[in-house]
Amino acid sequence: MIEEIKQEIKTKLITYYKEKYDILLNVVVEEPKKAEMGDISVPMFVMVKTLKKPMPEVVSEGVLAIESFGLPLESVNPTGPFINIFVDKKKVSNRVLNEVYTEKENYGLSHIGDGKNVTLDYSSPNIAKSFSIGHLRSTMIGNSLKLILNKCGYNTYAINYLGDWGTQFGKMIVAYKNWGDLETIKADPIKELNKLYVRFHKEAEADPSLEDKAREAFRQMELNNPEYLDLWKWIREESLKESQQIYDLLDVTFDSYNGEAFYNDKMDSIVDELEQKNLLKEDQGAKIVDLGDDMPPALIKRSDGGSLYITRDLAAVFYRKKEYKFDDVLYVVGNEQKLHFEQLKRLVTKMGYDFSDNIHHVGFGLYLTNGKKASTRKGNVVLLYDVLTDAINLAMQQVEAKNPNIKNKEEIAKNVGLAAVVFADLKNYRGLDIEFNIENAVKFEGQTGPYLQYTGVRIASILKGKEFDPSNLNDELFLKTHYFELVKLVSEFKTAIEGAAKEYAPSIVAKYLLNLASSFNKFYSLEKINVEDEKTRNTNFLLAYSVRTVLNEGLRLLGIKYLEEM
Ligand code: ARG
Numbered sequence: 001m002i003e004e005i006k007q008e009i010k011t012k013l014i015t016y017y018k019e020k021y022d023i024l025l026n027v028v029v030e031e032p033k034k035a036e037m038g039d040i041s042v043p044m045f046v047m048v049k050t051l052k053k054p055m056p057e058v059v060s061e062g063v064l065a066i067e068s069f070g071l072p073l074e075s076v077n078p079t080g081p082f083i084n085i086f087v088d089k090k091k092v093s094n095r096v097l098n099e100v101y102t103e104k105e106n107y108g109l110s111h112i113g114d115g116k117n118v119t120l121d122y123s124s125p126n127i128a129k130s131f132s133i134g135h136l137r138s139t140m141i142g143n144s145l146k147l148i149l150n151k152c153g154y155n156t157y158a159i160n161y162l163g164d165w166g167t168q169f170g171k172m173i174v175a176y177k178n179w180g181d182l183e184t185i186k187a188d189p190i191k192e193l194n195k196l197y198v199r200f201h202k203e204a205e206a207d208p209s210l211e212d213k214a215r216e217a218f219r220q221m222e223l224n225n226p227e228y229l230d231l232w233k234w235i236r237e238e239s240l241k242e243s244q245q246i247y248d249l250l251d252v253t254f255d256s257y258n259g260e261a262f263y264n265d266k267m268d269s270i271v272d273e274l275e276q277k278n279l280l281k282e283d284q285g286a287k288i289v290d291l292g293d294d295m296p297p298a299l300i301k302r303s304d305g306g307s308l309y310i311t312r313d314l315a316a317v318f319y320r321k322k323e324y325k326f327d328d329v330l331y332v333v334g335n336e337q338k339l340h341f342e343q344l345k346r347l348v349t350k351m352g353y354d355f356s357d358n359i360h361h362v363g364f365g366l367y368l369t370n371g372k373k374a375s376t377r378k379g380n381v382v383l384l385y386d387v388l389t390d391a392i393n394l395a396m397q398q399v400e401a402k403n404p405n406i407k408n409k410e411e412i413a414k415n416v417g418l419a420a421v422v423f424a425d426l427k428n429y430r431g432l433d434i435e436f437n438i439e440n441a442v443k444f445e446g447q448t449g450p451y452l453q454y455t456g457v458r459i460a461s462i463l464k465g466k467e468f469d470p471s472n473l474n475d476e477l478f479l480k481t482h483y484f485e486l487v488k489l490v491s492e493f494k495t496a497i498e499g500a501a502k503e504y505a506p507s508i509v510a511k512y513l514l515n516l517a518s519s520f521n522k523f524y525s526l527e528k529i530n531v532e533d534e535k536t537r538n539t540n541f542l543l544a545y546s547v548r549t550v551l552n553e554g555l556r557l558l559g560i561k562y563l564e565e566m
Contacts, residue, residue: 001096001491038084045081093478093487100546108493113154122332126163127239133384142332143252143559144506152501162259170218175200189238263315291346335363362504365433392417394442415561423449427510455517459548474535513554
């Protein structure tokens with residue numbers, strides 16, 4: 001609301017000066033450094049120069065103009081070169097809270113993405129390797145971004161670009177043929193396939209010819225060798241089953257599971273196009289594209305004719321442009337692939353297309369355990385599934401300690417445990433490395449998902465079975481700082497959502513929710529909510545209801561379930 005008033009002051013001032021003096025002024029509207037100065041501040045020195053009038057004159061004219069706009073303002077005060085403005089706290093609060101009351105979970109809806117298509121590429125685990133905790137970040141950031149973008153009006157298309165093609169399958173096939181046993185594998189496919197993969201790398205250290213064999217096996221796959229393709233198909237299905245367990249648990253969905261293999265028959269035309277455009281160069285039998293002095297060339301075809309990761313991504317980006325008509329395409333992939341996506345963008349530009357600025361690598365940091373990255377090759381991978389079940393078990397202990405007789409214990413513990421893991425991730429700006437500490441993440445206090453759920457549950461129990469009339473309020477209360485601060489925060493929900501959508505950063509919503517919860521808890525320590533006086537009670541209930549509504553909706557946008565009890 002205050003954000004909207006700010007925007008309105010800005011546009012109306014611009015129109016005012018345009019109409020009166022026929023000049024386009026760069027009007028700045030901000031928040032004063034100190035809250036006691038006002039809610040909104042307009043620095044006028046920016047305009048003095050252009051208007052060629054003395055400061056006091058410019059300021060008093062500005063004051064009169066702002067007062068004429070008919071906005072819910074209480075006072076407009078000239079203060080040196082600034083105009084400091086207090087909004088009408090009663091009117092604003094009434095509007096904000098009633099908006100939440102009528103719009104409910106639709107509160108905060110934005111239209112910045114109306115009519116735009118965004119394709120999101122996230123999760124994208126590598127088939128035949130375990131779904132590692134490293135993929136958690138992609139899955140949860142991508143899922144949350146999808147929900148946030150939808151809330152902003154964007155049409156989204158979610159793609160799980162499975163890593164189901166490439167030399168690693170050649171390695172799998174060689175390993176399987178040398179050391180695999182079908183029965184053992186069938187009993188526990190992913191674990192056994194992982195073992196084979198690890199073994200391949202160990203043996204290849206002693207016998208490098210294995211690498212050649214793997215490349216040859218993959219080349220055979222690209223040439224549609226039926227035996228290899230059957231084996232590949234089976235491995236892919238088994239792997240997907242494992243990933244699906246995790247998606248079900250986290251309630252994450254996709255519109256497509258077209259992975260790298262899907263592009264096997266779509267690369268030739270792209271390579272032809274590169275050829276026609278004279279971009280392809282021979283380099284020791286391989287085919288490369290020079291991308292300039294500031295980055296290494298892109299390897300498009302190996303000397304044996306095999307395709308590469310970037311070849312497939314290049315085919316995929318054109319396919320997506322054509323199929324989904326994206327305005328923007330997002331790749332939620334670790335920072336370590338920064339160069340890969342820079343190369344992809346450069347390739348698109350070199351081919352003469354103008355949409356490379358709409359290709360966004362939404363990078364994220366590493367998931368560290370004891371300060372180190374885990375990797376599949378060495379076999380010391382931290383399994384996401386284990387982390388999730390550990391968190392759920394810890395959550396169960398807490399629920400039992402706090403509320404031993406509660407119904408649906410299992411369901412609650414599951415949702416608390418998942419909230420812990422997801423929030424511990426999303427509260428950090430995605431670009432940063434994060435050190436994950438499960439004990440801290442599950443706690444009901446501190447900056448955790450369960451803390452937010454718990455705050456919501458507290459409010460739910462305050463409101464349980466209560467009725468209130470949102471049109472019969474005690475307006476005077478909104479003049480109190482702790483009331484108005486809370487209203488103001490509620491009104492900033494949309495700004496947080498839009499910020500998260502623009503920066504592709506769910507952490508903006510996560511941090512906002514932490515503020516909101518702690519502000520409410522402060523409020524709750526100062527005020528009794530269910531009081532005798534009817535108007536005061538209505539006001540308190542409406543405020544609590546609004547906080548709860550925003551909290552729930554905010555958690556939903558992060559992919560976290562809110563609870564009625566815990
Ligand atoms: N499968 C890849 C990996 O785990 C991530 C794929 C990301 N998406 C893409 N279009 N390259 O590293």
